Amino acid sequence: MVARRSAQWYGGDDRNSYIHRAWMRRGLPADAFDGRPHIAIANTASDLTPCNAHLDEVARSVSDGIYQAGGIPLNLPVVSLGETQVRPTAMLWRNMAAMAIEEMLRANPIDGVVLLGGCDKTIPALLMGAASVDLPAVVVPGGPMLTGTFRGVPLGCGTDVWKLSEEVRAGTLSAAEFRRSESSMIRSKGHCNTMGTASTMGLLAEVLGMTLPGIAGTPAPDSRLLEAAHATGVLAVELVDAGRTPGAVLTRGSFLNAIVALAALGGSTNAVVHLLAIAGRLGIELTLDDFDRTGSAVPLLVDLLPAGRFLMDDLYRAGGLHAVLAEVRDLLDPTALTITGRPLVEHLGEARVHDREVIRTREQPLQPRAGIAVLRGNLAPHGAVIKPAAASPRLLTHRGPAVVFDSVEDLHARLDDPGLDVTADSVLILRGCGPKGYPGMPEVANLPLPAKLLAAGVRDMVRICDGRMSGTAYGTVVLHVAPEAAAGGPLARVRTGDMIVLDVPNRRIDVDIPDAELAAREPAPAAVQAFAAPRRGWERLYVDTVGQADTGADLTFLTGSSGSQVSRESH
Template sequence: MKDKKHLRSSEWFGGKDKMGFVHRSWLRNQGYPDDYFKDKPVIGICNTWSELTPCNGHLRDFAEVVKRGILEAGGFPMEFPVMSLGETIMRPTSMLFRNLASMDTEESIRANPLDGIVLLTGCDKTTPSTVMGACSVDLPTIVVPGGPMLSGRFRGEKMGSGSMNWMIKEKRSVDGFTDDDFTEAEVCVARSIGHCNTMGTASTMATMVEALGLTLPGFSSIPAADSRKKLFAQLSGRRIVEMVKEDLTLSKILTRQAFENAIVTNAAVGGSTNLIIHLTAIAGRIGVDLNLEDFDTLGSKVPLLVNMKPSGKHLMEDFFYAGGISVVLKELSKKLHADALTVNGKYITENYTQAVCYDDDVIGTMEKPFQQEAGIAVLKGNLCEDGAVIKPSAASKELMKHSGRAVVFESMEDYHTRIDDPDLDIDKNSVIVLKGVGPKGYPGMPEVGNVDLPKKLLMQGVTDMVRISDGRMSGTAAGTVILHVSPESTVGGTLALVQNGDWITLDVENRKLHLDISGEELAKRKAAWKAPEPLADRGYVKMYIDHVEQAHKGADLDFLVGGSGSKVDRDLH
């Protein structure tokens, strides 16, 4: 154990002066004995539990398990809450509040006598927000991911808890589902504790933190309801105490090499496009230079090794039984930076040498992948000067090179009003263009890019169309959907200038997204364009709109990027 003078918490508890008395005295009402204030590292358990975040509803229990491990290792556990972000509940979108939750996490850690941090995460934004906040303080930190739900079962069919959401309109319109059918399905597809059981954003974020080296090996794949999840939570509690002794801080783990490993891993598992936004923001907080092109350069040629929804047919429970992320990371060993350090003190490739695949229909090999090239394709062109992204593994091959006539919706409200109008001039070759859903425009950049197709086309058997927006897409969804168009329409990007009837060319192989009008016409439209009125005039939302960066930079607030902020980490008494 380090001498207590080296523990950050000793600045609160070690003094014999008035403030040392105050800091110890008020905690005495909880019954803590003398030795808790002397030589024990204080471990903060950052809990994103909330009844408003159903995916994290079990984390109250998990915190107690983590505490057991901390106590066994000689630490002093102190649980604290931070703003929780319920993807399925919050309006207008939980992404609006990711940066706020990161600030809550950062300031809660910075202001309190903590030596190490355990992040209890689950639902989509709770993972990146807490990691971002922890990065800005840079203490020893370990992540305890809450885990996916068990597989959904509905009338003999295996169902994804997120994927069903995007089938509702089609099921009602084409298959004749009734309200009673959907009520039954609601329970069947979400039947246990945990987050979405597809390789949606929540599972992608859990996979991301393991690939970054922030969890114990194999932890991210375990279903929430499996007893091994609690075992790993307890072991994580033990390990964080050792990390404090070793001074194994986040900045020693989150190197450029770790971020590159995460990009490669995300491609191999068919992870969500949302990884781009969140990983870029995390890199910005820890001071690693990561740009949009890196996701294409490093990940687009990686084979798809996991046959899981939305890019395949299986679910996270099947993935775990087949060997989980451990098998994937072992298979990827030659593509990973072997010298990337992880929270258990070992290098990443050391952790997975004993992994075994138990089902090759779920996890493939580099020699026999499910798709030769997966990952994220980054598009450029006059329609997206700073980039746009598409997930090829979830798209229709026949639409990867396509030219079509734009059908433009100026906002989500416009879309909802007109999309099912029988007189809407649209066919299967059209390109749906949705504006006003970027970081500033909505605000918050919601997951609406994969908008439903018109009812009249669904009735004709059309299942996919090219869709373009400055918004995001749920990781549980599929389709030929171009996302994160930057600059967004609300700040005057070219997307704002698209009109009904314009022709748009998509060429994924050549990384091209082009609005087929002349430069002169484009300049004319730009000169006539007027910025919309701001959507907020007070509070956090105004601050967000004023300071949020564009999608290609991670949509963080500009004043939070870079540096640890350690200058404000001082005693103000």
């Protein structure tokens, strides 16, 4: 039998072992401490994370599977981040959640862990924490909600929020009708049904090899999710017996496969910072350039909002993730493993496409080149990203004057001013929204358009920001600009009226003034005044130690794995 980590707590007859066993008895059988693997269920269920509220039910199925396989299931509530609820932005606490999860997994007498997540930041935080501890681990994605309809039309949550809210601002939808759409937008348990960040990270967790094959994308209300959760509990015990950990599964090839899948799925730009952060926890070399080099030429095969028409339950009925991966099998690293011990590509043999409207062929893609494009130039020396699949093709090459906003508050105060000097050719710039500046890198990069332009029929403009964009959003948005304005980046020195040149085909984003002149400018005083300057608490620690978007926006002292060994034993 494999030596159990939990035996360090429960084995022996001394006083400490007695205490550990006695306080955990509470109905457990006598043999619970005689070599049976103790499996934590790291559970992000919370009523304040509505997309994860059903995970207690999922946890029960996982628990049944663990017990059936001879393990001891242990519910471990962990930090949960509700994307739609917490202020100022859930991203501010992704690293805190990851750190707390890491410390709780290391501190407790467990041999393995099942990670339950759904909402945007929960799966990245769980994977970051588990990668740092490197105990046997497996993910159960909570799954997307079912599709609701409004005015006879399917609604994509998130994406259609932006569209309907712009209709209200443009005067084509009443406020009362907008409010009536709320219950239609959120029809069932589960996370967003668009290819937003939650769907993207649930699917990429499987591409990385960290789930039971075939589970990702299963709708939250579908009974097959509970069936797969039960099987995952069984698998968790097998992982402990095999000693298979994230470090044995996750390789550079795993991350390159995730980049290929990100493009084929039309996934969220947020996956860039999350994949970089997870790789950083493992010491795997992954850079922005890998996203462009590996993924930019991959065709978009999935016709899903925000880049297409359909929604996540359509993808599931059309064949799901494996059907998509089978279309790009030749682009995948054949050696990259899953937690089953078998390569990812070996699990694709039964994959079939059942609806070619939803999942296209390589020969007839939705878009021929759909991956994340990485831009550089004097506005983004360390890189910025754009999602061409969500942009207006006519704007991918554009030149126009900057209209600069120094903060989110400045944007809200002036955007709809009838006197604002702005046209459809202008380039809207919002700064002070990076990891340090806001703090937390909020999803504000897809700036709303000025009301007077909306009224004139304008529906997209070039927008540039050092923050992020919701995975459910769309538009010609250059985001994750690094270094950010608050870290001394050039974005702090741009002025309204400067000519901005966007050239996605040539991967450039520049302000058309001499570099020496740009460098000689002082940062805009209004921008500097708006940068975050917390005095205490998590925000202070975060601002003082967070890295930039091009490295995953993790805390600099958390990169690299620390292992499962507890530094000092109790006495």
